[in-house]
Each structure stands twice: as structure tokens, then as C-alpha cells.
Amino acid sequence: MGVRLRRLREERGLTQVALARALDLSASYLNQLEKNQRPLTVPILLKINAVFGVDVQLFSEDEEARLIADLRDVMADPGLDEEIALTELREIASNMPAVGRAIVKQHRRLRQASERADALAMRLGVGTEEHEPAQLMPFEQVRDYFYAHHNYFAELDEAAEKLFAAARLTVGDCAAGLKRYLSDRLRIQVVIEAPNEQTHAQRSFEAPARVLRLSSTLMPGQLAFEMATQLAYLEMGDTIDKLARDAASGSEETYRLARIGLANHFAGALIMPYGRFFEAAERLRYDIELLRQRFGVGFETICHRLSTLQRPNARGVPFFFVRVDRAGNISKRQSATDFHFSRVGGSCPLWNVYEAFSVPGRILTQLATMPDGRTYLWIARTVSRGHGGYGAPSKTFAIGLGCDMSHANRLVYAKGLDLKDQSAAVPIGAGCKICERPACPQRAFPAIGRRTAIDENERRFTPYPVA
Template sequence: MARSADQKLFLGGRLKRLRRELDLTQTAMAADLEVSPSYLNHIERNQRPVSAQLLLRLADTYDVDLRAFGQGDEATAEALGELLADPVFKGLSAPRHEILATVDENPAIAEALTRLYQAFSDQRSRTQIEAERGGGGLEETPADWVRDLIQSRRNHFPEIDALGEAHHTELSGDPLGLEAALRARLKSAYDLSVRILPAEVMVEWTRRLDLHRRRLTLSETLSTASRLFAMAYQLGLSAHAHEIEAMAETTRPPNTAAHELLKVSLTNALAGAILMPYGPFQALAEATGYDLDLLQQRFGVSFEQAAHRLTTLGRPTARGVPFFLMRVDQAGNVSKRYAAGAFPFSRFGGACPRWRLHAAFRTPGRVVTQIVETPDGGRWFTLARTVARQGAGRAGDQDLAIGLGCELKDAHRLVYARGLNLEAPEVTPIGPACRLCPRHPCAERAAPPVHADLQIDAWSKSVSPWPFST
């Protein structure tokens, strides 16, 4: 949003949100910024504008991106405007200046409204799909609940990152020595030895704790990176079971399965933070243009582990590019979804066949890039690559594809976008799962839409196998 040079900046809502993200009181922030608490209070209530001097202090004290801070949350404003255009709000008129004022002055409420609408929209889509199938409704699964909770936190848990950094500092910082350090810590602190066992002994398990023999057993099918992760997982679980239990309890899971699954997810996050401590990982990512090969080599992790870690870089004073990640198998089944910001794909069904995530299976081990546009007009820079399924047998038999992406406006920060014309890019229109996709015509459509009537004409043939009225 352009502003004239002499326009006063009333950024109270954004300043208040920053303060809360940093977990600071008004008094503490006022002291940091060398202003009085009453002055800061007036600014947060938009009774005083933000001066240039105060903006500079914000940037210097909290590492704030002034361009992003001064422009406001345009993405939230656009999302709020789009949801208000839904027919369910027919008859209501919300001028753009009111939407911008809401986002500026009450950003948390604006975000809460967008989340509430997303939940409503998801439920409406689920109901439509189930009605089309002749069923009676879909219940939220424990996996859905945990995924939604993690997404509500933008996949960022600062307490987990702090624990991971502390462990990494105590262990060897050299990936070549980290395995020995992890083995030694497990043995000295928890009397646990680590054994690598044949696949026929482990049978279905890739990692298992044998409390009777006081040993952590790992399958020989695991890669070196996966073995490191398994040991870091066990260290995190042994050292911080009580903290993880407390974190899970505060979220009030709806059932035992959701509670246990959340604890596993939090422990996985801790293992990632031990192997890839936030500060060094984020700094190297920025310095190298988010080069996944270099991140893998520096921290001794796999492509998938490094890509997953990129979706967690939400520390207010050292934010990374807000990536989303999706993992699919060759049949299109989605087994992982995470996002540090907005997530452009449907929770239901697989990803669009026009996205090169699926084409990655034709070029195993190679990164393929693509710029895509979703039906709402959002543009995203994406990259995809195959990875081996953990503990899989013969190479290539059970490959998975990892799709990683960010908003196009952030693509200039990525090494993978160098040499591309990001101002006038080649864009591929894509959509959500076919039953929910509004795009027509589309030769790749695999199923009729649930939101429109088919329009079949015996005298003509469309490129789409399921033509419908728009």
C-alpha cells in the first residue's frame, strides 16, 4: 500500500502484535525503545503516529523489516476481503478502508476471522464431498486436529527451539562427530546404548526402544541422517518428556490419540531443533539463498529434514522465508502438510496434477521448479524433489516427492529462482483437489466438481472430461 512522504503512520495494531510475539510488557518494550510507557500506550491505541526515529529503533532493537512493518499485513487484508465476498455474507458491505482499518488496528481479530472462515469453508467442502458420495459426514481425525494446531502456531514453537539450541551447544557442532556425541550422551545420562539391527530382526520397526535391555534399536535400512534423527528424537524424549507432556496438556487435545500424536510431533520438532539449531540454521539459509544441498551438508541431515526445518523459521527477530511443504506418494496421497505462513492447497484430496510435484517422480533426485497461480490469484514459487521413504526396501520402489514453496514475492531470496524473470514469470494455473477446483476447462480434471452442475452436450466435446457451467 503506497503512502505519501508526509502521511502519518498509525501502526498501533502491528506494534502491539510485535510486542506480544516478543512476550514483552509495555513497560519492557518502552524501556528497550527509550520511550515512556504512556507514549507507547498512545501509539498502540493509534492516538499518536509512529515517528521515523521510533521505527529505526524498532529495526535496530528487534531486527524488524521496516518495509514489511510499514506496509502492514496486506495478505491478511486481501484474505479478509475475499472471505467477505462469499455469498454467505450477501447483503453486507465492507469498504476496503474498513478492512484495512480492522487489520491495522485489530490484527489478531482479523486473523481470527480468517481462521474461522477457513474452518467453515473446510467443513462446507467436507460436507459437499460426503454428500456427493452419499455418506453422512466426516469426523475430524486426530491427525487433522494435530495438523490444525501446528498450523495455528505457524509451525513455530520457540520453547522447542530453545531446548534444541541448548542441546546442540552441549553436543559436538560438527555433523561428523554428532553421532558419537549423541551415543555418548544417551549412554552417560540415560544408560541407553544404540544398536543397528538387521531388517529381518526389526521387521516393521525402524526405531524401537528396548527398555529391558536399555538400548535403542535402529533398523539397518535407515540412512545416516535418519539414524541421527532417531537418536536426537530419543535424547529429546528422554530429557524433556515432562516439558513435552505439559505443552501437550495446555492445548487440551480432544482425545488420547490426538494427545499422543501431538507429543510425537513436538518431539520430532525437538529432534530437528537439536540437529539444526535455529540461529545457525536460519543464518546459513539466508546466507546461501536457502540452498538445501548446503544445508544438508553443513548439518548432516536429509533433504526432507532440511526442507521441513525451513517451514519452522518463525522467530520474530530472525524470520525465514515462510515456506509451505507437502509430501506425496506416487499415487498422490498426501502424508505431510506444514506451513510457516499461508498454505495454498486444499486439506482434502491430493495436490493439483498440474503442479510439478508429481512430475518429480520422472526425474528422481533432481530439483524441479515452477511458478503456480491458485484460483484466488495468489502466485507461488515452488520446487520439488523425490526422496526415499524412510526404512524402504529397494531403492526407487517407494519414493516420495517433497514439494516446497513460498509466495512469489519472496522468491528473489532463493538460489533456485536466480536467472528467472520474476517480474513477468511463466505461470501455471493450478487448483485444489479436483472436486473442489473451480477452474474450467481443465484437461487434467479427474473428477466432477461438487460446487457446480455438469453441462453435458452430446453434440460437442470439451477438453475437460467433466465440463460444467461457470
């Protein structure tokens, strides 16, 4: 933490004496802080926040862990042909965080450039390299943008709370109030009708006619969410546009996807306003079923909203939210914590999110340890959706919600678990290709950057043993 304090001082062009005076400390005490000989206490952090207006999250261990996770993702690139020890990455993250962030940014630019070069080569009919390029797709750019912002956007959350009050909405029954607001304030007619049999559209807005059509198959909470999403484009268009252009980096497709993601964020914040939702979550110990009953929305919507509670003066549990299908494809991934799975080689089959498919509708809990020693509490359950009668196709996903073990005692789901017994935790990894566990029976691929022990005269229980 001393390195970060010193960097903050140098960025402001202050001497140690000047900063010590601003923080009401002695110069010798500040010198000890910068040399990591004294801890940064909460009162000092609050003084730093008051004097400089910086988020105390800058001094959080979670920020360092997030950077380590990003650096490990970079070093997993097979093109580097270099095995970097985790201790070295920790050194960079703790003592040279700005350098670490620059490495991550440069690597992402390289991936984008490689993607463009490969696309151009395909158009020109020129052969590409044998290995598949690491592509950063538009939806991945949007994921990274939300990840960088801890899945929280103050502009949207604060505006949603004000609109909730102005529209006189009711917690748990927002649909009627939103319909009234759209009609009285914006002169928009809301029509609930059977969905188009060809498109099965749940929401369709006809701007010239000022008509918002919603599917009659939607539940009240879903109707409220769709109306709130359309309201986001109408009332918060400029703010959403600014944030989306910041996320897009010139990509039109990324820009449009970011607008949808930000509008959905605003919709969730409107029907589950931050202050009320945070108070209820803390009081109910993050019981998802009770929160569903309180706010009148689905399991997935509650889990997604829980992953956004990162307001500086009222932080909830920093969650990692994920949605996967039976094939292991991750279709949603939002993180307010340092945890994230690598893009290289999928996720871990020992993770309880996949087990949820075997017991549909039941909430499963799991203590899981990552290779770096950090342990997480995971909650998983399946959700299903359909849009027709008998024989019509439906979709089923598993929803996962996880937090660091340091926050587990705040959750009702820790009841009955021995949080102090490290041996009870299931060892999982970020993905087979970068997981360094040497004896995992579920390994699907050899680890990148490590030589596999190949012996035709011996067969082991553990696949792809490391030499």
C-alpha cells in the same frame, strides 16, 4: 492494519491519547494510523513490539492471507449452499479478523461434532445422510496445530540449541556426540543392529533395560535423528506433553500423534540448531544440496527444517512443505506461510510436485499462480527409501517446498527465472472442488457451489464448464 491496531488498543483498555503517548506519537497521527490514512512503518511496529510485547507478525499481510485461505476452506462446505465472493472474505479477514477466526473455529467444532455423530450412528446401526461427512481426523488436528503455530515452537528450538552446546555436538556429525551424551548423562546404551525382520523397526527403546536399539540400515544422519528423537522424550517430556495436550483437545490419539510430531521437531532442531542453520541457509541462498552436505542429513529433512525458520528476530523464508505419493496422497504438510491446499477434493495436477515422479532425483522449479493472483516459487524432487535387499519393497515420495514470490530472489532456485513475467507462471488451484478457474483442462470434479453447464449437443475441451 488500522483495524488491528485499534483492536490491540481496545484490548489493552487504552485511549488513543494513552497509546499515542506510549508509542511517542501525536494523538492525531495515531488517529490517522487507525483509519488507514497513514502506513504502519517498521519503526512504529518495533515500538509496538517493545511496548506491548506482541509479535509484529500480527500486522503481516501473510496472516490476513492465511485467514482468507481458512475461510475459503470453510465456505467450500457443500452444506452451506451459498456462494461467497472472495472480496467478501477479504473484507472479513482485513476488517474483522477476530470474527473470521471465530467462524473458522466454529466450523472446525462442527466438523468434529459431525464426525462423532456419524461414528455413533454407525455403531447404533442408524442410517446417516447421503453425503459423506467432512471429518477431522487426529492427524489433521495435529496438522492444524502446527499450521496455527507457523510450524515453529520457541520452547523446543531454544532448548535444542542449549542442548547442542551442552552435549558438545558437531554440525554434520551429531551421531557420535549424541551416543556419548546418552551413555554418559543418561546411562542409556545405544545398540546398532540388524532390524527385526517382522517389524523393520528403525528405533526401539527398552526403558527398563535403558537400551536404545537402532537399525543398522540407517545412514549417520538418520541415526542422529533417531537418537535426538528419543532424547526429546527423555529431556523435554514435560514441554512436549504440555504442547501435545494443547493440540489434542481431549483426543488421546491426537495427543499421541502430537507428541511424535513435537519430538521430531525437537530432533530436527537439535541436529540443525536454529542459529547455525539459519545463518547457513541465508549464506547459501537456501541451496538444499549444500545444506545437506553441511548438516549431514537427507533432502526431506533439510526441506522440513527450512519450513520451521520463523523465530521473530531471525525469520527465514516462510516455506510451505509437502510430501506426496504417486497417487496424490499428501502424507506430510507443514506451513510457515499462508499457502495451504483445501481438504476438499485433493490438490492440483498441474503442480510440479507430481511432475517430479517422471524425473526421479532431479530438482524441478516452477512459478505457479493461485486463483487469488498470488504467485509462488516451487521446488520439487523425489526421495526414495528401502529397508532390504533385492526385491524388498521401497517407498518413493515427491517433496515440495514453496514460497511466495516476494521471497523468491533470496533462493538460488530463482536463478534463470524471469520473476517479473507473470505469464510464465502456471495457473494452479487449491483443489478441483473449490477451484474457481473456469477453463482448466485438468479439472477432475465440478466446482462446489457452482452450476455446471450441461449441454448434450456440445462437447468442450474443458470438462465441467461453469454455467
